[in-house]
Amino acid sequence: MTVFNLYLKILNKNKIAIIVYIVIFTILTLIMVNTIYVQDSFSNTKVDIAFIDDDNTEYTNNLKDYISDYAVIKNIKKEDLEDAFFYRDIEMIIEIPQGFTNSLASENKLNIETKTIPDSAQSVTLQRAMEKYINLSRVYIENDLKTDNLHQSLKDILDNEAKVNINSKIKVDYTNSEFYFNYLAYVLLAMLVTVIGSIMTSFRPIEIKRRNNLGSVSNKKMNLILLISNLLLGIFIWLIFIIISIILYSDIMLKTNGLLLMINCLIFLFTVISIAYLFVVIFKSGNVIGALATVVSLGSSFLTGVFIPQFLLDDFIIKIAKFIPSYWYVKANSNISTLYNYNNTTLKPIYSSFIIQIIFTFVFIILSLFISKYKQREEN
Amino acid sequence: MEIYLTRLKCLLRNKDNLFWAFIFPLILGTFFYLGFGKLSMDDSFNTIDLYIASDYTDNTLVEIMKNAKYDDGRNLFNMNNSYTKEKLDNDFESDKISNYIFIINDEITYQIKQNGIEETIIKGVLDEYIQIKSLYQSVIVTQPDKIKSIENSLNNQVTYLVEKTTGTNPSANKMIIYFYALIAMACTFGGYWGIALVNDIQADQSPLASRVNITPTHKLKLILLYTLAAITIHFLGNLVLIAYLKYVLKIEFAHNTILIVLTSFIGTISGIALGAFLSSIIKGSPAKKEGLITTISLTLSFLSGLMIVDVKYLISKNVPFLSYINPTSLLTDCFYSLYYYDDIGKYLVNLGMLSIISTLLIFMTYFKLRGHSYDSI
Numbered sequence: 226m227t228v229f230n231l232y233l234k235i236l237n238k239n240k241i242a243i244i245v246y247i248v249i250f251t252i253l254t255l256i257m258v259n260t261i262y263v264q265d266s267f268s269n270t271k272v273d274i275a276f277i278d279d280d281n282t283e284y285t286n287n288l289k290d291y292i293s294d295y296a297v298i299k300n301i302k303k304e305d306l307e308d309a310f311f312y313r314d315i316e317m318i319i320e321i322p323q324g325f326t327n328s329l330a331s332e333n334k335l336n337i338e339t340k341t342i343p344d345s346a347q348s349v350t351l352q353r354a355m356e357k358y359i360n361l362s363r364v365y366i367e368n369d370l371k372t373d374n375l376h377q378s379l380k381d382i383l384d385n386e387a388k389v390n391i392n393s394k395i396k397v398d399y400t401n402s403e404f405y406f407n408y409l410a411y412v413l414l415a416m417l418v419t420v421i422g423s424i425m426t427s428f429r430p431i432e433i434k435r436r437n438n439l440g441s442v443s444n445k446k447m448n449l450i451l452l453i454s455n456l457l458l459g460i461f462i463w464l465i466f467i468i469i470s471i472i473l474y475s476d477i478m479l480k481t482n483g484l485l486l487m488i489n490c491l492i493f494l495f496t497v498i499s500i501a502y503l504f505v506v507i508f509k510s511g512n513v514i515g516a517l518a519t520v521v522s523l524g525s526s527f528l529t530g531v532f533i534p535q536f537l538l539d540d541f542i543i544k545i546a547k548f549i550p551s552y553w554y555v556k557a558n559s560n561i562s563t564l565y566n567y568n569n570t571t572l573k574p575i576y577s578s579f580i581i582q583i584i585f586t587f588v589f590i591i592l593s594l595f596i597s598k599y600k601q602r603e604e605n
Numbered sequence: 606m607e608i609y610l611t612r613l614k615c616l617l618r619n620k621d622n623l624f625w626a627f628i629f630p631l632i633l634g635t636f637f638y639l640g641f642g643k644l645s646m647d648d649s650f651n652t653i654d655l656y657i658a659s660d661y662t663d664n665t666l667v668e669i670m671k672n673a674k675y676d677d678g679r680n681l682f683n684m685n686n687s688y689t690k691e692k693l694d695n696d697f698e699s700d701k702i703s704n705y706i707f708i709i710n711d712e713i714t715y716q717i718k719q720n721g722i723e724e725t726i727i728k729g730v731l732d733e734y735i736q737i738k739s740l741y742q743s744v745i746v747t748q749p750d751k752i753k754s755i756e757n758s759l760n761n762q763v764t765y766l767v768e769k770t771t772g773t774n775p776s777a778n779k780m781i782i783y784f785y786a787l788i789a790m791a792c793t794f795g796g797y798w799g800i801a802l803v804n805d806i807q808a809d810q811s812p813l814a815s816r817v818n819i820t821p822t823h824k825l826k827l828i829l830l831y832t833l834a835a836i837t838i839h840f841l842g843n844l845v846l847i848a849y850l851k852y853v854l855k856i857e858f859a860h861n862t863i864l865i866v867l868t869s870f871i872g873t874i875s876g877i878a879l880g881a882f883l884s885s886i887i888k889g890s891p892a893k894k895e896g897l898i899t900t901i902s903l904t905l906s907f908l909s910g911l912m913i914v915d916v917k918y919l920i921s922k923n924v925p926f927l928s929y930i931n932p933t934s935l936l937t938d939c940f941y942s943l944y945y946y947d948d949i950g951k952y953l954v955n956l957g958m959l960s961i962i963s964t965l966l967i968f969m970t971y972f973k974l975r976g977h978s979y980d981s982i
Contacts (some may be wrong), residue, residue, distance in 0.1 A: 239823045270725045293723075305922070312779045312918040320769070340770040343776050346651075349675065350729050352766055353759060357733055359765045361740070364758040368751050369745065385739045387713045387731035391720070392697075502785055520632055527640035542639055 228447050232454040235424045243462070246416040250408070251469055263544040272347040273297045274317040275306055282326040284362070287376040291383070293360050295351045310340065317341045319346045319355075329359070330366050358383070374536050399482065401564035402474045406558050410531045412552045413490075413497050415522035417462065422514030429509055431604065455498055463494050485561045485575065492582050493554040499589035500550075506567055506597040530555045550585040552564055553578040608822070612834035615805075622797040625899075627842040628792035631849055637783050640856045653723045655682040656705035658690035663708045666734055672752060673730055681730065686691035695793055706731070773945055777857075778915045784856045786911040789936035791846050792872030793902035798835035799880020800894045804830060807885065807974060828974065832877065840873045859943035864952070868939045875932045876902075885973040905933035935959040 242476055274296045278285050289298065296317070301309050307314045318340040328335040339356070341348040361379055365372060372378040428434070428451070435446065467487055471478045478486070500521075504514050526532050528542055529552035535543065546552040557578035606894055616624070673681035688696075693705045697716060711955040713731055719723050737759065744755055755962045771812060771850055804810045806827055808818040815979050817827065847869060857867055883901070903911075910917030917937065921928045929933040935955050942951035 268705075268720055269728070270720060270722045307773055307946070308918070308921070310775075311773070311777060311941075312915065314918060314922075318769075319766075334763065334765070336767040337765050340767050340769050340775060342778075346726065350607070350722075350725050353729055353733070355766060356735070356764065360762055362757075363763060364740070367758050368754050370751065370755075371747060377946065382736050382740050382743070383732075385732070385735045386736055387715050387728055387729060389724075390714055390716045392718060497748075512621060516629075523633065524636050527636040533640055534628055544950075 228442060228450040229454055229555050232424065232451065235427055236420070239420050241422055243416060243420060246412055247462075249357045250412045250466075263436045269350070270347060271295060271297050272317060272345075272351050273299055273315045274319060274351065275301045275309065275315045277298055277318070277320045279323045280321050280325040284329075284375070285321050285327040287379075288321075288355070288358055289404065291380070292351060292355060295354045306448060313342075316345060317351065329363060362374075390594075399477060402470065402477050402483070402486060403558050403562040405470055405473065406490055407531050407555050410493060410529075411526040412466075413462070413494060414500070414525065414551070415518055416457060417494075417497050418453060418501045418504060418518035418522070419515045420458070421498065422504055422508075422518060423511040423534050425451070425455075425505040426509065426511040426514065429505075432594050434604075455501075459494050459498050460491075466490070481567065482561050482564055485564070486558060489554060489557045489561065489575075489579065492579055492586075493550070496554075496582050496586045496589070499586045499593070502591045503589045503596075506600065525549045525551045528552075533560065538586070549583060550582050553581045553585075609830045609834055612831055613837065616798065616801065616834055616838050618624055619801065620650055622801065623871065624805055626794045626797060626839060626916070627845070630787055630794070630846050632848055634784065634787055634846065634854065637787065638856070652680050652683045653726065654702075655684050655727060656693055656702055657684065657686040658688065658705065658707035659686050660689045661707040661709055662686060663713070665713075666708070666713070666731075669734055670730065671847065681726070697699070701928060715771065733765065733963065734772040757849070759812050773947070777945055779910075779918070781857060781938060782910045782914045782917060784850055785855075785937045785940040786914075786917070786933070786942075787935040788843070788850070788869065789872065789909055790902060790906040790911055791843055792839075792876040792932050792936055793879065793905060794871050794898075795835070795839040795876025796883070796898040796902055797841055797882025797895060799877040799882070800891060800898060802827045802828075802877070803881050803884035803970070803974070804891050804894075810884075811891075824975065828971070832881075834878050836873055839877060840870055843869045843873055857944065858940070861943060864943055864949070868936065868943070868956060871956065871963065872936045872939075874931075875959055875963040875966070878963050878970065879932060882966045882970045882973075884969050893899070905931050909934040909937045929958055930962070932959055932962055935962070 238492075244354075272295065276292075276296075276298045277288055278289065292298075299309075300314055301315065306315075306318055310318060320338040322335050322338070325335045325337065326332065337359075339348075339352070339353070359377065362375060364370070365375060365378065370378075428437070438444065442450075467490070470483075470486075474483070477483050504517060508514050508517070528538075528545040529535070529549050530538055531551060535546075535552075535555060538546070557575050560571075560578065561577045564575070606821075655670060657670070666683050666890075667684065667686055670682050671680075671684050677679055690707050693707070694701065696702045697705060697718075704715065704727070706715050708712060708714070713735065715724075715728060715731060740755070741752070744751055804818060805814050806824070808815045818824075828898045844866070847858075849864065851858050879901075880898055883898060886896060887897065906912075906925065908916060908920055916930070916936065920934070921938075928938070938950055939959065942955060943949065946952070
């Protein structure tokens with residue numbers, strides 16, 4: 226109990242770091258939470274645009290009305306357009322010159338100026354739709370076709386659309402919970418390695434070791450209690466994040482997939498603790514371990530697809546990433562999130578990711594034992 | 606001169622500061638690069654695989670779909686019309702294909718799994734086909750004599766949309782902000798040197814400072830030399846970072862190297878000034894001050910888009926005032942406006958604001974530091 230109390234005392238000194246991590250992480254995920262939706266009817270993928278109409282006639286307003294099926298027209302001040310385009314708040318700028326409507330009937334054609342992202346698939350659809358509308362109007366005007374209302378006639382034609390059958394089997398969207406658990410890989414690594422590192426290094430100075438050797442608690446027992454305390458701390462923090470996840474994604478977390486996500490996270494937690502132990506036996510100073518924790522957590526997160534989906538990563542980076550435990554953690558999360566049929570073939574990749582993480586854990590434990598034995602001999 | 610050199614040596618022995626000010630930004634930059642240096646976030650179009658049932662088909666439509674092209678001449682679709690509807694039904698069910706088309710009694714049905722960009726493009730072309738057909742049908746009834754001339758008009762497609770060439774590069778996008786915000790963060794980390802500066806000069810901050818204060822050297826001279834040493838080291842570190850980003854990782858920068866170096870120089874000063882100012886108004890151990898500087902510079906960096914780029918845009922759009930008083934954000938904007946805009950007006954505004962803020966910080970620090978004398982501490 227004495228050892229455990231001491232542990233709690235040192236932990237208390239680190240409480241601010243822990244609380245800050247938990248709060249920032251929760252706020253970040255709250256920002257990222259989107260509504261879960263099920264698709265059952267066709268809708269165009271709309272592109273965000275700015276529509277600058279210097280002509281402002283009935284015709285251009287009708288055109289604007291028509292393209293709102295293909296685009297979300299955003300209200301942006303002229304001087305902010307370039308910034309908005311750079312940050313991709315809008316993906317296309319459309320400028321209709323003055324006199325455009327009149328030019329349709331005349332020989333001197335005026336052009337609509339656009340600014341688009343090169344090779345962008347989204348703006349292609351909108352461009353085609355606009356060209357179609359204007360060309361149809363031209364056909365009407367050139368041939369002097371009878372019409373009471375040009376826009377209405379055009380609309381009657383344009384309302385003829387292909388029938389779309391949508392057949393989507395995917396009913397539950399795991400994107401948010403997957404993101405949450407992926408991000409946890411970063412938080413757990415950064416937080417636990419720093420905290421455990423700073424607690425365990427307090428026992429490192431040789432004077433303290435000598436003092437502890439004099440005490441009635443044997444070295445073995447003390448290390449065991451410390452280990453259990455660290456595990457308890459890990460599980461406690463794991464529980465906090467699980468509870469938050471259940472609150473955020475209650476409809477998902479209490480199902481089989483949610484349970485698998487939790488188990489995966491628990492397995493990864495042990496890997497993280499073993500990494501922390503490895504650092505503790507190698508390095509003496511809490512500051513160094515803290516710096517390393519920052520570098521390792523950020524580095525492994527960037528390399529293994531915590532921050533960006535794995536399929537976007539370079540093949541070469543993926544090859545390296547396979548030697549990092551969080552790669553398997555993220556992979557398992559993504560497999561779990563696309564799991565709809567529960568059978569051997571679909572579950573196998575998940576289990577193998579579990580096992581690989583466990584192997585990593587054992588490797589780290591064996592390494593730490595080996596190094597600490599070696600160092601102890603040196604000290605004696 | 607000797608004081609300056611000794612001070613440089615002192616600073617170089619501070620391993621913690623060296624790590625956070627030099628090594629850490631380099632490492633983080635490498636991670637950014639490995640993670641998303643090659644990503645552009647923009648979807649680019651590709652030729653789309655398309656299946657039309659061989660037994661429920663329409664030859665005109667197949668021809669049109671085969672000939673549909675992007676502006677640059679690439680085919681829009683990779684057409685396959687050799688499978689029967691039954692086979693396509695099965696493939697669709699077993700997830701081998703994600704969409705297909707069949708036509709029964711003139712009605713085109715487009716079978717899809719989910720909404721998306723490709724689906725939108727395909728449907729757009731199908732719609733066009735149906736619409737032109739319906740135009741003919743209605744004209745045949747009302748004005749059959751015009752069919753021929755309408756056909757001519759339709760074949761003679763006119764392009765109305767023209768890509769505008771402005772001063773800015775349309776491919777440039779926000780991913781680059783991550784790297785600019787990183788340089789800005791590195792500049793703000795100059796605050797660590799600022800803390801050390803005040804800590805070693807102000808008599809009530811450390812025993813070393815008390816000792817320094819009883820020397821005959823004038824305090825202003827000390828402050829200037831110490832600041833100069835801090836600037837030398839941090840500015841060098843910053844140049845290494847920029848060179849690394851530009852030449853090793855090949856991140857795009859503006860072509861005007863002198864202005865980039867100038868920005869980094871003023872950025873360094875602003876970082877050190879910020880640290881010195883905070884250190885002069887807050888009492889406490891260096892560790893506490895460093896913790897504070899870390900928190901502040903990371904918060905400022907967060908607001909400048911270091912963690913999530915869109916944060917920066919949202920702030921400059923909704924609370925522009927904040928981005929004008931945040932030195933980190935001003936720095937990021939300096940690099941951004943140099944790179945993105947042809948005209949350097951925006952750049953000068955940002956750099957000017959940054960210089961004003963730095964000057965203010967320096968003066969406030971100086972007034973706080975000067976003129977103190979102690980009989981006993």
